[in-house]
Amino acid sequence: MIRLEHVSRIFRVGETEVHALDDVSEHVRRGEHVAIMGPSGSGKSTLLNVVGCLDRPSSGSYRLDGREVAELDDSALTEARRRLVGFVFQSFHLVPRLTAAENVELPMIFAGVARAERRERVAASLASVGLTGRARHRPDQLSGGERQRVAISRAMVLRPRVLLADEPTGNLDTASGRQVLDLLERLNREGITLLVVTHDPGVARRAGRILLMTDGRIARRIGPEALGAGLGGAA
Amino acid sequence: MSFADLLAFAMGAIRGHRVRTALTLLGVAIGVAAVVILAALGEGARRYVMGQFESLGSTMLAVVPGKTETSGAAAFTSATTRDLTLGDAEAIRRFVPEARRVAPITMGSETVAHRERRRQVGVVGSTREFLEVRRLRMGRGQFLPEGDLRRGEAVAVIGAGVARELFQSADPLGQVLRIGDVRARVVGVLEPQGTQLGMNLDEIVIIPVSRAMRLFNRRTLFRILIDVRAHADLATAKRNVIALLAERHGEEDVTVVTQDAVLASFSRIIRAMTLAVAAIAGISLAVAGIGIMNVMLVSVAERTGEIGLLRAVGVGRAQVARVFLAEAALLSLAGACAGLVVGLLGVGALVTAYPALPARPPLWSIASSLGLAVLVGVAFGIAPARRAARLDPVVALGRR
DSSP, rough: EEEEEEEEEEEETTTEEEEEEEEEEEETTHHHHHEEOOOOTTHHHHHHHTTSSOOOHHHHEETTTTEOTOOOHHHHHHHHHHHHHHEEEEEEEOTTTSOOOHHHHHHHHHHOOOOOHHHHHEEEEEEHOOOGTTTTTOOGSOOHHHHHHHHHHHHHHHHHHOEEETTTTTTHHHHHHHHHHHHHHHHHHHHHHHEEEEEEEEHHHTSEEEEEEEEEEEEEEEEEEGGGGOOOOOO | OHHHHHHHHHHHHTTTTHHHHHHHHHHHHHHHHHHHHHHHHHHHHHHHHHHHHHHTTTOOEEESSSSSSOEEEEEEHHHOOOOOHHHHHHHHHOOOOTTEEEEEEEEEEEEETTTEEEEEEEEEEEEETHHHHHHOOOEEEESSOOOOSSSSOOOEOOOEEEHHHHTTTTTOOOOEETTTEEEEEEEEEEEOOOOOTTEEGGGGGEEEEHHHHHHHHSOOEEEOOOOOOOOGGGGHHHHHHHHHHHHHHHSSSSSEEOOOOOOOHHHHHHHHOOOOOHHHHHHHHHHHHHHHHHHHHHHHHHHHHHHHHHHTTTTOOHHHHHHHHHHHHHHHHHHHHHHHHHHHHHHHHHHOOOTSSOOOOOOHHHHHHHHHHHHHHHHHHHHHHHHHHHOOOOHHTTOO
């Protein structure tokens, strides 16, 4: 599903070059659940941006769903995001003036889905995250966990192949965090390829495998059992 | 994305900021209201003037010395333009059958005095016919007597204002008036009738044309007014007058103006002025456009996260630009509609306050101010929309 070969991403900050990603190669199979860990500035977010087609590698090859995307222009990247990728952010990124239902509807409006179909899909999507009763609430009337579930509903509503979550439980209490992780795992079991960036070993331990990043490289690849037990189930 | 969805989304975004939106609308609204009200005032003035002209009847011709409509070399080669003379007026009276009344006119400014009171007024030299040709109404006494064009009596007809100022409550009839250094007996007082055709008829003194020419030491006429028998005779009369005077002068060197032509040119002039004033008001719309640009730039800055999110869920740059352009257009359109309502109410209030002024906004002012407002909104919305579209999604999402 995701195949990175010798991918580098270099930022120029004044005179110096920063290697946010330095010769990263990795293959994530369809339906995998992969966690990415590492200290701040290790390149986790940049990796997620590149995988999510928000950013382009400076060099190397990146194939998403069999298609080379490293060379795509802006509109083709936009198209790839719309068809293949869903994002979940630590800070939710819900549009504050829109209700939960309208936030979920948003991607479909711009994708040109007809109004009647939009309404059905919004209802189904909110139902699947257990928020049918919250459809008419605005983000500031929802709890953190509810907001993140709305965001996941929105990320899934265009039926992507890959779901990318950046610290999805970072702003949540333990109970809400667990609910969100349960939801992500369920979607993964239903077939979506799931990448989760996290600082939290409890979150990472629920993944199938874990990439440990340092200085823009994947330093180690480990299994969840290597993180040890006794750290709890979530957040 | 359908157009309806685009509008609905843009509308939702605008509604989020009521105060800011209202202030921006106010700018556009003031501009549109100013255009509509000023254009309505201009149009009212035009209709008022037209009404004045029409009340004078439409069978009047004016012969003016000089050829204003000549084209070609003749205009430059005529070395000796002959002026209008009393002889010309007599000839028209005798040989142009359509001319019912002929009033030669000379004009000047002179000090008139009665005892110790003096006043600078316009002095018109004419004949008995002037009364009918100009549709004057007598207040008291008689108008100038009939008689020989070239030997007028020492009499004067005075306007109502002159009578009031010089004679106050005394009866002016039969009194002696000094006009410059000649004397004349007041035989009549005009009814107060205000300004017509640019002449304040309350502030004039009318004396026989021959005496006026002597007073001003002039041998030529200012113009000759002709009252034709019927409106249908205007064209024939005009042709005959031109032909007659061309024969007398040896070339075509006069201009005959029908009242329709005067009317049309007055109308044109006032229209042009209305347009100019409305255009000046239109400048305020451009200023309002800057307000729209400002508010849209603020909006783009505030909604950076939203823009990043839209880009992340697969919304293209062009679509983002369209959303912000639609918001700018909606803002200006809403402002324009509000301004139109205010403008029409304002015109309504004006008409109520001054019923004599037939103010009414011309259609072009409504159409052009609405069109201009939306155009300005879109034009000033382009820069903010481009800024929104060019945002790097990674930066917009705060992920770097």
